[in-house]
Amino acid sequence: MPETQVVVEEPLMRAVMAAVQLPNVSDREFEASLCELRELAKTLGYEVVHTFVQKRAGFDRTGYLGVGKRQEIASFVSGEAGAVDQDGVPILLEAGAGDIELILVDHEISPSQARNLEVEAGCQVMDRTMVILEIFHRNARSRAAKAQVEIARLGYMAPRLREAAKLAGSQGRQRSGVGGRGAGESHTELDRRKIRDRIAELHKEILAMEVERKTQRARRQVNQGLASVTLVGYTNAGKSTLMRALTGSDVLVANKLFATLDTTVRTLHPEGVPRVLVSDTVGFIKNLPHGLVASFKSTLEEAMDASLLLHVIDASDPGFERQLEVTDTVLAEIGADAVPRLRVFNKIDFVGDEAAQAECEASLRAAYPGCVVMSARNPEDVSRLHQQIMSVFQEELVEAELFLPWSAQQFRKAIYEGCEVLSESANEDGAIFHVRGEPAVVEKLQAQFTAP
Numbered sequence: 001m002p003e004t005q006v007v008v009e010e011p012l013m014r015a016v017m018a019a020v021q022l023p024n025v026s027d028r029e030f031e032a033s034l035c036e037l038r039e040l041a042k043t044l045g046y047e048v049v050h051t052f053v054q055k056r057a058g059f060d061r062t063g064y065l066g067v068g069k070r071q072e073i074a075s076f077v078s079g080e081a082g083a084v085d086q087d088g089v090p091i092l093l094e095a096g097a098g099d100i101e102l103i104l105v106d107h108e109i110s111p112s113q114a115r116n117l118e119v120e121a122g123c124q125v126m127d128r129t130m131v132i133l134e135i136f137h138r139n140a141r142s143r144a145a146k147a148q149v150e151i152a153r154l155g156y157m158a159p160r161l162r163e164a165a166k167l168a169g170s171q172g173r174q175r176s177g178v179g180g181r182g183a184g185e186s187h188t189e190l191d192r193r194k195i196r197d198r199i200a201e202l203h204k205e206i207l208a209m210e211v212e213r214k215t216q217r218a219r220r221q222v223n224q225g226l227a228s229v230t231l232v233g234y235t236n237a238g239k240s241t242l243m244r245a246l247t248g249s250d251v252l253v254a255n256k257l258f259a260t261l262d263t264t265v266r267t268l269h270p271e272g273v274p275r276v277l278v279s280d281t282v283g284f285i286k287n288l289p290h291g292l293v294a295s296f297k298s299t300l301e302e303a304m305d306a307s308l309l310l311h312v313i314d315a316s317d318p319g320f321e322r323q324l325e326v327t328d329t330v331l332a333e334i335g336a337d338a339v340p341r342l343r344v345f346n347k348i349d350f351v352g353d354e355a356a357q358a359e360c361e362a363s364l365r366a367a368y369p370g371c372v373v374m375s376a377r378n379p380e381d382v383s384r385l386h387q388q389i390m391s392v393f394q395e396e397l398v399e400a401e402l403f404l405p406w407s408a409q410q411f412r413k414a415i416y417e418g419c420e421v422l423s424e425s426a427n428e429d430g431a432i433f434h435v436r437g438e439p440a441v442v443e444k445l446q447a448q449f450t451a452p
């Protein structure tokens with residue numbers, strides 16, 4: 001299937017990853033996390049050419065990794081042979097050393113750890129949180145998403161800028177630490193108050209946008225009844241692809257993490273009764289920075305008004321179970337665990353050969369009763385899901401008789417739009433419709449015509 005977006009491939013910049021494996025983290029979990037960081041780096045335009053790992057009981061307070069590991073990284077970054085470790089033993093250079101632009105750290109580290117690592121290795125350092133914030137920053141399109149990301153970034157940067165300012169005061173001017181890009185010397189002069197003011201200003205902006213959104217939302221509900229579905233799930237699971245397939249819309253699909261940051265609402269297509277709204281939402285990830293959870297909460301909460309959540313899971317990802325748990329946790333955090341949920345295991349076409357797919361499907365069905373196993377790229381699967389969604393809502397429909405006086409014929413259109421009309425007859429005083437529709441919609445129509 002052709003990709004929906006023309007991606008201009010720029011040459012990737014070279015980066016290394018560094019990670020401490022703590023005792024309570026299994027090898028598998030550790031590997032999965034590194035794999036994900038590699039994908040995050042790629043989304044930012046970096047190729048990871050080497051990974052430095054170290055098992056430790058805790059992070060080194062000075063530089064996250066032990067001093068020996070830091071020296072190893074420093075010589076790899078510089079690409080210069082001849083360096084020696086703390087015991088005077090020459091450090092052997094691995095192939096591909098030198099010309100490294102960035103060190104990625106797979107945890108959130110403190111400003112001073114980042115700075116020390118940066119100074120010793122002679123190269124910019126970005127921790128996992130900063131990487132995610134940077135991706136959100138680049139992908140934010142709407143005014144609301146931009147403001148939310150900026151709040152999260154300021155929250156993250158504030159203590160780091162303070163640290164940089166302190167250092168600049170004591171050692172003269174220096175480059176700022178983690179997140180140094182675009183946040184150079186001038187930022188060290190920004191004091192706390194300025195950041196606080198900016199955050200307050202952004203909050204005000206968001207609040208104003210929320211009021212506007214609520215009005216739109218209320219309008220939508222009045223016009224179209226209440227049936228709505230929200231797609232949620234881990235980043236890159238295929239939510240937007242499903243959204244396109246289910247609604248015939250052209251939302252952005254990309255093999256990148258966090259392609260979607262804004263909630264998009266479209267109508268389920270082909271339309272039926274009731275008319276169902278589908279929302280696409282921002283994806284989740286392990287260790288989603290707290291600032292971001294808070295920022296996106298309002299956007300997500302709106303989506304959580306849905307009557308049904310479709311939790312989309314990438315069945316072809318070896319780490320899908322962990323991803324599923326992360327999504328469940330975030331949903332619980334934002335208070336959405338009470339909303340009925342359908343688990344949709346997507347990308348089954350991407351799970352090995354036919355035999356492997358059948359085996360995977362059987363084990364998923366056994367482990368998650370009632371789940372859907374499908375491929376968003378298979379039109380038959382999509383139409384089956386479409387039917388399943390419709391039947392959830394149709395179960396709640398009621399049949400009723402509506403009497404419309406001849407004097408109120410302007411409501412005809414509303415009846416046909418809001419309900420399925422099973423039959424129509426007429427007498428001297430008006431028309432009688434036998435309809436099937438959502439209880440709320442039928443009730444509202446009834447109230448409108450019978451009102452004196």
Ligand SMILES: Nc1nc2c(ncn2[C@@H]2O[C@H](COP(=O)(O)OP(=O)(O)OP(=O)(O)O)[C@@H](O)[C@H]2O)c(=O)[nH]1
Nearest residue numbers: 236237238239240241254255258259260283347376
């Ligand atoms: N093979 C296969 N690929 C799929 C399927 N569904 C989606 N993809 C691909 O997976 C990638 C991610 O899809 P998106 O729809 O952008 O994922 P998303 O969940 O919206 O991701 P975020 O917006 O980043 O949270 C794209 O390259 C899609 O083409 C599927 O059923 N099978």
Ligand SMILES: [Mg+2]
Nearest residue numbers: 239240259260
């Ligand atoms: Mg998306």
